[in-house]
Amino acid sequence: MANPARYWREIPQRYRLEAGKCKTCGTVFFPPRLVCAQCRSRSFETVRLSDQGTLVTYTVIRVGPSQFADQTPYAVGIVELDGGVRITAQIADCDFEKLAVGLRLRVEFRRIQKQGEAGILCYGYKCVPA
Amino acid sequence: MRDVAVLGVGLNSKWGELWEMSLRDIFVEAALNALDDAGVDRVDSIVVGCMTSGLFVGQEHLGSLMSDYLGMNPAAATRVESACASGGAAFRQGFLEVASGAADIVLVGGVEKMTDVGGDEATYALSAASDMEYEAYHGITFPGLYALIARAHMHRFGTTREQLAHVAVKNHRHGARNPAAQYPYEITVEDVLASVMVADPLRVLDCSPITDGAAAAVLCPVETARKLSKKPVVKVLASAQASSTIALHSRKDLTWFESTAEAAQKAYRMAGKRPEDIDVAEVHDCFTIAEIVVLEALGLVERGKGGQAAESGMTALGGKIPVNTSGGLKSKGHPVGATGVAQVVEIARQLRGESGARQVEGARVGLTQNMGGTGGSSVVHIFETV
Amino acid sequence: MAGIIGYGAYIPRYRIKVEEIAKIWGADAPNYKRGLGLEEKSVPGPDQDTITMSVEAAKKALRRAGIDPREIGAVYVGSESHPYAVKPSGTVLAEAIGATPDVHSASFEFACKAGTEAMFVCLCQVESGRIKYGLAVGADTSQGAPGDALEYSTAAGAAAFIFGRDHVVAEVDETYSFMTDTPDFWRREYQHYPRHAGRFTGEPAYFKHIRGAAQGIMKKAGLQPKDFHYVVFHQPNGKFPLNVGRQLGFTREQIETGRLVPKLGNTYSGSSPMGLTAVLDVARPGDRILLVSYGSGAGSDAFIFTVTGRIDEVRDKAEHTRALLDGHKVYIDYGTYAKYRGKILKAE
Numbered sequence: 001m002a003n004p005a006r007y008w009r010e011i012p013q014r015y016r017l018e019a020g021k022c023k024t025c026g027t028v029f030f031p032p033r034l035v036c037a038q039c040r041s042r043s044f045e046t047v048r049l050s051d052q053g054t055l056v057t058y059t060v061i062r063v064g065p066s067q068f069a070d071q072t073p074y075a076v077g078i079v080e081l082d083g084g085v086r087i088t089a090q091i092a093d094c095d096f097e098k099l100a101v102g103l104r105l106r107v108e109f110r111r112i113q114k115q116g117e118a119g120i121l122c123y124g125y126k127c128v129p130a
Numbered sequence: 131m132r133d134v135a136v137l138g139v140g141l142n143s144k145w146g147e148l149w150e151m152s153l154r155d156i157f158v159e160a161a162l163n164a165l166d167d168a169g170v171d172r173v174d175s176i177v178v179g180c181m182t183s184g185l186f187v188g189q190e191h192l193g194s195l196m197s198d199y200l201g202m203n204p205a206a207a208t209r210v211e212s213a214c215a216s217g218g219a220a221f222r223q224g225f226l227e228v229a230s231g232a233a234d235i236v237l238v239g240g241v242e243k244m245t246d247v248g249g250d251e252a253t254y255a256l257s258a259a260s261d262m263e264y265e266a267y268h269g270i271t272f273p274g275l276y277a278l279i280a281r282a283h284m285h286r287f288g289t290t291r292e293q294l295a296h297v298a299v300k301n302h303r304h305g306a307r308n309p310a311a312q313y314p315y316e317i318t319v320e321d322v323l324a325s326v327m328v329a330d331p332l333r334v335l336d337c338s339p340i341t342d343g344a345a346a347a348v349l350c351p352v353e354t355a356r357k358l359s360k361k362p363v364v365k366v367l368a369s370a371q372a373s374s375t376i377a378l379h380s381r382k383d384l385t386w387f388e389s390t391a392e393a394a395q396k397a398y399r400m401a402g403k404r405p406e407d408i409d410v411a412e413v414h415d416c417f418t419i420a421e422i423v424v425l426e427a428l429g430l431v432e433r434g435k436g437g438q439a440a441e442s443g444m445t446a447l448g449g450k451i452p453v454n455t456s457g458g459l460k461s462k463g464h465p466v467g468a469t470g471v472a473q474v475v476e477i478a479r480q481l482r483g484e485s486g487a488r489q490v491e492g493a494r495v496g497l498t499q500n501m502g503g504t505g506g507s508s509v510v511h512i513f514e515t516v
Numbered sequence: 517m518a519g520i521i522g523y524g525a526y527i528p529r530y531r532i533k534v535e536e537i538a539k540i541w542g543a544d545a546p547n548y549k550r551g552l553g554l555e556e557k558s559v560p561g562p563d564q565d566t567i568t569m570s571v572e573a574a575k576k577a578l579r580r581a582g583i584d585p586r587e588i589g590a591v592y593v594g595s596e597s598h599p600y601a602v603k604p605s606g607t608v609l610a611e612a613i614g615a616t617p618d619v620h621s622a623s624f625e626f627a628c629k630a631g632t633e634a635m636f637v638c639l640c641q642v643e644s645g646r647i648k649y650g651l652a653v654g655a656d657t658s659q660g661a662p663g664d665a666l667e668y669s670t671a672a673g674a675a676a677f678i679f680g681r682d683h684v685v686a687e688v689d690e691t692y693s694f695m696t697d698t699p700d701f702w703r704r705e706y707q708h709y710p711r712h713a714g715r716f717t718g719e720p721a722y723f724k725h726i727r728g729a730a731q732g733i734m735k736k737a738g739l740q741p742k743d744f745h746y747v748v749f750h751q752p753n754g755k756f757p758l759n760v761g762r763q764l765g766f767t768r769e770q771i772e773t774g775r776l777v778p779k780l781g782n783t784y785s786g787s788s789p790m791g792l793t794a795v796l797d798v799a800r801p802g803d804r805i806l807l808v809s810y811g812s813g814a815g816s817d818a819f820i821f822t823v824t825g826r827i828d829e830v831r832d833k834a835e836h837t838r839a840l841l842d843g844h845k846v847y848i849d850y851g852t853y854a855k856y857r858g859k860i861l862k863a864e
Binding site: 060065066076122 | 261330384
C-alpha cells in the first residue's frame with residue numbers, strides 16, 4: 001500500500017488538496033485527471049480545494065484493517081468540501097454521537113498510515129468538527 | 131448476432147472454507163459438472179471470471195491454467211476481471227463469442243479461492259475493488275463503503291435497520307433449502323441485530339462471507355441446444371453491462387447504482403421485456419443494503435421503497451418476485467469471481483424447473499444482476515425458456 | 517527590525533489526569549500534583565506526531581502572517597521526537613504548507629530548547645538578509661518511561677513562528693544563549709526512553725542555565741525584571757518556572773499568562789514557545805516579553821520581544837492557545853494512553 005514512489009506522487013493531493021479544473025467546462029476533479037469526464041477536454045489548471053466542508057454520509061469502522069488497529073473504532077465519511085468536490089476521509093476528534101449528516105468540518109493534517117516500524121510514514125487529510 | 135442458449139450449468143459441490151481444495155481444483159470440479167450437464171466434452175473457448183487470484187493465491191494466467199487442467203488445450207482461454215462482477219462480465223464475454231459466431235461452444239467459469247490468506251490480506255484484496263489511493267488509503271473498508279450508502283439511504287428514504295435485517299433473513303430462508311450453500315440455515319431479525327457491529331450501521335450478518343467456490347456454464351447457439359439437449363432450452367435474451375465512477379464519493383447520488391440502472395435499461399430493451407415480466411431474479415446482495423438499492427435500480431420496486439421489499443415478503447419465495455432463491459451472496463456465499471456465474475446457474479435451473487424445494491412455480495423469465503465494488507460496474511442478463 | 521510576523525500553536529484533544537497515571541503505579545496522586553504543580557497533560561492521538569502538529573501550528577502562523585508560503589526561505593522543526601531519525605520533519609512540513617522547493621530545512625535537536633534554537637537561526641537568516649521569511653517550530657510528542665516520574669508530565673504540543681522584517685508583530689530586541697556540558701537528561705541512540713539524573717536536573721541544570729541566560733540577556737540589554745510585562749520560562753512542571761522567576765526577581769503575575777504547564781504538561785520543545793504564543797494572544801502593543809527556554813544537556817536561549825501595534829490585527833486570525841488548552845478536551849484512561857503512546861508490546 002505505502003510503497004514510497006506510489007505515496008510520493010500523490011503528495012500534492014494528500015498534503016495540499018491540489019485538484020485539476022477543466023479549462024473548458026470548469027469541472028473540478030480530485031485527484032486531477034488527464035481527460036475531463038464531462039467534456040473530454042485535455043486541458044486543465046491546478047486549483048486547491050477548500051479546507052472546509054460538510055459531512056454527507058458517515059460510518060464508524062469497528063472491524064478494520066490491522067494498520068488501523070490503534071485507531072479502531074474510527075469514523076469515516078464522505079465530505080463535500082465547499083465548492084462541491086467530495087472526498088472520502090476519516091472524521092477525527094469527533095464523539096461518535098455527534099456525527100450527523102450536515103455536520104460542518106474542516107480539514108486537518110494527520111498521519112494516515114505507517115509502513116510497519118521501519119517503513120515510511122504516510123500523511124494526508126482527515127476532517128475534524130469545524 | 132446469433133441467439134445464444136445456456137446448454138449446461140454446474141457448481142462445485144459445496145461452497146465454504148474448502149481447505150483441501152486449491153483454486154484449480156474448485157474450478158475444474160464446477161466446470162466438469164457444467165460440461166456433464168451440457169453433455170459435451172470439448173469446447174472452443176474458455177472464459178474465466180476471477181477478481182484477484184493474484185492477491186489471494188499469487189496465481190495469474192488463469193486462462194492457460196484452467197484450459198490445461200481441464201484438458202482443453204489448445205482452446206482459447208482468457209481471464210476476465212471486473213471486481214465482484216467478474217463472473218457476470220465473463221459470462222457476457224462468453225455470450226458475445228457465441229453470439230458473434232466467433233465460437234460455437236464456450237465454457238464460462240467463475241472462481242475465487244479466498245481462504246489461502248488471512249483476514250487482513252483478504253480485506254486488502256477486496257479493497258482493491260475500490261479507489262486504492264483515495265478510498266482504501268483512508269481505511270474505509272468495503273463494509274464501510276456500503277455503510278456509507280446505507281446511512282445515506284436511511285437518511286433520505288427512512289429505510290430502517292430492521293428492513294436491512296429482513297434481506298438477510300429472507301436470503302437465509304431460501305439458502306436453507308440449498309444444500310450447496312455455505313450457510314444453509316435460517317436466521318432471525320434478532321440474530322442480525324445482535325451480531326457484531328462491523329461498520330455502523332452494518333453488522334456481521336448484513337455482510338456476505340469469505341468463501342471458496344466456483345460456478346460454470348456452457349454456452350452454444352440456441353439451434354445447437356435444441357439438437358443436443360432434452361432439457362428446456364434457456365435462451366440468453368439480453369446481455370448488458372455499464373460502468374460508473376470507481377469511487378463512491380464521485381457519484382452524483384449515493385443512494386443509487388447508476389451502472390445497474392443503465393445495464394438494466396439496456397437489458398430490458400434488448401430482451402423486449404419490462405421489470406414486471408421478470409419471474410425470478412438473482413441480484414448482488416454483497417451487503418443487505420445492496421439488495422435494497424439494486425431492486426430500485428432494476429425498476430423492480432419504486433425509488434426509495436427498496437427497504438419494504440424483503441420486509442413485506444414481496445421478494446420471498448411465494449412472493450410477487452422471488453429474489454435470490456439460491457440464498458444470495460449472504461447465505462450461499464460470495465466467492466467473488468464465481469458469484470456472477472452462480473447467479474446464471476440458479477436462474478437456468480429455475481427456468482428448467484430443476485430447483486426442487488426452492489422452485490418458483492411457472493418461472494419463464496429470469497434476471498441476473500452482478501455488480502463490482504460499490505457499483506463501479508454492473509452486468510445484467512435476462513433469460514427465457516424457448 | 518526583524519521579529520515574529522506570525523505565530524500559532526496546536527494542542528491535541530486528549531488529556532490524562534495525574535490521578536489516572538498514579539493509580540496504575542500505586543503512587544500518591546495528591547502529593548504528586550502538589551509537588552509537580554501539575555493536574556493533567558495532553559496526549560497525542562494515534563494519528564498525530566511532531567510533523568502533524570507542526571503543520572497545524574504553522575498553518576495558523578501563516579494565517580496570522582498573511583504571506584505567500586513560497587516566500588519562506590527556511591523551515592526548521594526543533595523536537596526530541598522527530599518521527600524520522602533521518603529525514604527532517606521540515607521536509608514534510610514545508611511540502612504541506614506549500615513552501616517547497618526553494619527552501620532550506622533541517623531538524624534541530626537540543627532537548628527542550630530545540631524549538632528556540634530553530635527560532636534563533638531563522639531570526640539570524642532574516643536579519644542577515646539571506647532569506648525573506650523563516651518558519652521555526654518547536655514541537656514534541658514526548659515519551660515518559662512507564663512508572664517514571666516524567667510520565668506524569670511528558671506531553672504533546674507545537675508552536676510555530678514566522679520571522680521576517682516587514683509587518684512584524686513582535687520585534688526581537690535582543691538574544692542570548694547560555695550553554696555548558698551538563699549531563700542532566702539524555703537519550704542514547706536506539707534507546708526508546710530518555711534517562712535523567714533525578715535531583716541533579718534542578719539546581720545545576722535548569723536553574724543555573726535559565727538564570728545564566730536571563731541575567732546575561734538583561735545585562736546585555738540594560739534591563740531589569742520590572743521592565744518586562746511578561747516572562748515565559750521553560751516549564752517542565754508547575755513549580756520550576758515560579759521558583760526560577762522568584763530567584764530572578766519576577767512576580768507571579770508576569771509569569772502566569774505564559775505558564776501553561778499545570779493543564780498542558782511539559783511539551784518539551786514546544787514548552788516555552790507555546791507559553792510565548794499564549795502571551796502574544798493577550799499582549800498589548802508596546803509590551804515587552806522575556807522568553808527563556810531550557811534544554812537539557814544543557815543550555816538556555818533567551819529572547820527579548822517588544823510587541824507592535826500589528827498584534828491587534830492578527831491575534832484573532834487563529835484560535836488562541838488558552839482556548840485550545842481548555843476547550844474540546846477528551847479525558848482518556850491509562851490503557852488508552854498506553855495504546856496511543858505505543859507502550860503496549862505487540863505481536864511481530
